[in-house]
Amino acid sequence: MTVVLNTFELRTKPSCDVINITEQVQNAVSKSGIKDGIVNVHVSGSTGAISTVEYEPGLVKNDIEEFLEKIIPYDRDYKHHRTWGDHNGAGHLRSLLLKTSQTFPFQNKRLILGTWQQIIFIECDEKARSRKIYCQIIGE
Amino acid sequence: MTVVLNTFELRTKPSCDVINITEQVQNAVSKSGIKDGIVNVHVSGSTGAISTVEYEPGLVKNDIEEFLEKIIPYDRDYKHHRTWGDHNGAGHLRSLLLKTSQTFPFQNKRLILGTWQQIIFIECDEKARSRKIYCQIIGE
Amino acid sequence: MTVVLNTFELRTKPSCDVINITEQVQNAVSKSGIKDGIVNVHVSGSTGAISTVEYEPGLVKNDIEEFLEKIIPYDRDYKHHRTWGDHNGAGHLRSLLLKTSQTFPFQNKRLILGTWQQIIFIECDEKARSRKIYCQIIGE
Numbered sequence: 001m002t003v004v005l006n007t008f009e010l011r012t013k014p015s016c017d018v019i020n021i022t023e024q025v026q027n028a029v030s031k032s033g034i035k036d037g038i039v040n041v042h043v044s045g046s047t048g049a050i051s052t053v054e055y056e057p058g059l060v061k062n063d064i065e066e067f068l069e070k071i072i073p074y075d076r077d078y079k080h081h082r083t084w085g086d087h088n089g090a091g092h093l094r095s096l097l098l099k100t101s102q103t104f105p106f107q108n109k110r111l112i113l114g115t116w117q118q119i120i121f122i123e124c125d126e127k128a129r130s131r132k133i134y135c136q137i138i139g140e
Numbered sequence: 141m142t143v144v145l146n147t148f149e150l151r152t153k154p155s156c157d158v159i160n161i162t163e164q165v166q167n168a169v170s171k172s173g174i175k176d177g178i179v180n181v182h183v184s185g186s187t188g189a190i191s192t193v194e195y196e197p198g199l200v201k202n203d204i205e206e207f208l209e210k211i212i213p214y215d216r217d218y219k220h221h222r223t224w225g226d227h228n229g230a231g232h233l234r235s236l237l238l239k240t241s242q243t244f245p246f247q248n249k250r251l252i253l254g255t256w257q258q259i260i261f262i263e264c265d266e267k268a269r270s271r272k273i274y275c276q277i278i279g280e
Numbered sequence: 281m282t283v284v285l286n287t288f289e290l291r292t293k294p295s296c297d298v299i300n301i302t303e304q305v306q307n308a309v310s311k312s313g314i315k316d317g318i319v320n321v322h323v324s325g326s327t328g329a330i331s332t333v334e335y336e337p338g339l340v341k342n343d344i345e346e347f348l349e350k351i352i353p354y355d356r357d358y359k360h361h362r363t364w365g366d367h368n369g370a371g372h373l374r375s376l377l378l379k380t381s382q383t384f385p386f387q388n389k390r391l392i393l394g395t396w397q398q399i400i401f402i403e404c405d406e407k408a409r410s411r412k413i414y415c416q417i418i419g420e
Contacts, residue, residue: 001141001278001281003316003419005387036143038180038243038276040318040385045394046334053236054186058219059229067233071211071351079338089339093347096333096378098236100397103243103318103383105180105276107145112274114185117240134392136318136385138278138281138418139143141281141418176283178320178383178416193376194326198359199369207373211351238376243383245320245416247285252414254325257380278418279283 001140004032010131012123015074016065020055021133022111022118028135029106036108037139042101044132047091047125049098055118064122068094074126091124098122106139141280144172150271152263155214156205160195161273162251162258168275169246176248177279182241184272187231187265189238195258204262208234214266227266234264246279281420284312290411292403295354296345300335301413302391302398308415309386316388317419322381324412327371327405329378335398344402348374354406371404378402386419 006028010019021041029039041050053059078089104119105112113119123129146168150159161181169179181190193199218229244259245252253259263269286308290299301321309319321330333339358369384399385392393399403409 001143001420003281005316005385036145036276038278040383042385042392044392044397046332046397051236052186052240054220054232056220056223058221058223059232062219063229063233064236067212067237072347079342080334080336081338083336083338089343092334092339093343096331096344096400097347099239099379099382100332101382101384102239102241103180104241105145105182105274112182112184112276117184117186120236134385136316136392138318140141141283176285176416178418191376192326192380194360194372196360196363198361198363199372202359203369203373204376207352207377239379242379242381243320244381245285245322245414252322252324252416257324257326260376280281 002034004137006032006135008133010121012129012131014126014128016068017123018060018064019121020118021121025119025135026111029137030109032137034137034139038103038105040101040103040136042134047088047095048100048131049095049122049124050102051098051120052117053120054116088126091126094124142174144277146172146275148273150261152269152271154266154268157263158200158204159261160258161261165259165275166251169277170249172277174277174279178243178245180241180243180276182274187228187235188240188271189235189262189264190242191238191260192257193260194256231264231266282314284417286312286415288413290401292409292411294406294408297403298340298344299401300398301401305399305415306391309417310389312417314417314419318383318385320381320383320416322414327368327375328380328411329375329402329404330382331378331400332397333400334396368406371406374404
């Protein structure tokens with residue numbers, strides 16, 4: 001049994017940039033040398049999120065953004081804005097809701113995912129950001 | 141330390157079938173022979189979800205469905221529908237929101253769960269489906 | 281590779297008490313003696329939730345509560361209430377949505393978290409509760 005931490009970086013666009021990170025996570029698993037186990041995919045920060053979706057333009061460019069904007073709109077006077085004078089209250093709430101990590105199984109060095117299931121990073125901040133994604137891989 | 145992958149299958153009903161999978165997950169843990177560790181419960185696919193709830197009819201047959209229908213209604217013209225000509229845009233968004241996996245601890249071969257806390261699979265697709273659930277078990 | 285289960289207890293206030301548990305989780309990791317790995321932070325029960333947020337008063341005392349109250353209000357006639365005669369239907373739905381666990385990576389005995397990213401427990405029940413939080417720590 002071994003633990004290997006591999007990381008990769010993203011350059012995101014503001015306000016609901018949805019990025020397919022399946023290949024980077026698969027690469028992190030492959031180069032770990034671990035055959036069977038789990039990978040904990042995690043972003044350090046409080047305005048990003050990790051989940052899965054079918055990565056096609058209708059969902060990625062429209063439906064996800066409309067849904068999140070409906071339940072947590074950017075243009076609102078969140079109390080968070082009064083604490084620091086910034087305007088990313090919605091980003092924090094979206095990240096809390098969608099969570100900053102998800103854990104996936106792999107077998108024979110391959111992630112166990114459906115054909116139309118991709119691992120995504122969602123930029124919830126209102127600004128473009130550099131993001132570091134941590135893949136903590138455990139197995140044997 | 142060992143890794144064991146056990147799986148089981150479900151036959152679901154369409155549109156918010158909530159299935160108690162606690163016993164199947166417990167069986168997967170029991171037959172792994174691992175005493176203490178974690179189990180990553182995962183569905184491969186982009187229109188299912190894993191979470192926990194008190195499995196009683198009021199929540200399972202009514203409240204969960206009403207809540208999901210309120211925030212992500214099925215009967216809407218999602219852009220996803222234009223990509224493939226299908227109609228499960230709501231299912232994809234529900235799955236992204238609720239996530240396709242959750243990881244649970246166990247001790248002495250027993251899942252650590254509250255008395256009224258059951259592990260559930262939620263069918264978010266509009267069609268009945270066959271689902272394969274992966275239990276990646278790690279521990280010693 | 282080792283597995284260590286450490287726990288701690290919380291005394292919560294009712295209806296959306298948001299508690300910063302970062303230090304307790306870090307202590308659980310530190311005293312495990314494990315250098316690199318993951319920690320599965322889990323509450324047994326069906327009306328609590330684990331996530332992360334920037335722990336500052338605007339979000340913690342106002343924005344989170346307003347958001348959850350908007351999408352899952354307490355004062356509604358949930359069918360769950362008819363099953364047991366209690367009134368915590370909203371608490372169950374919030375817990376299902378936000379989930380009762382999250383898994384985090386650590387390196388050199390330190391949780392990998394952003395500067396403004398704290399691990400939180402959210403009390404979703406309408407009553408003050410005693411909560412036991414389980415930290416299942418796996419690594420080497």
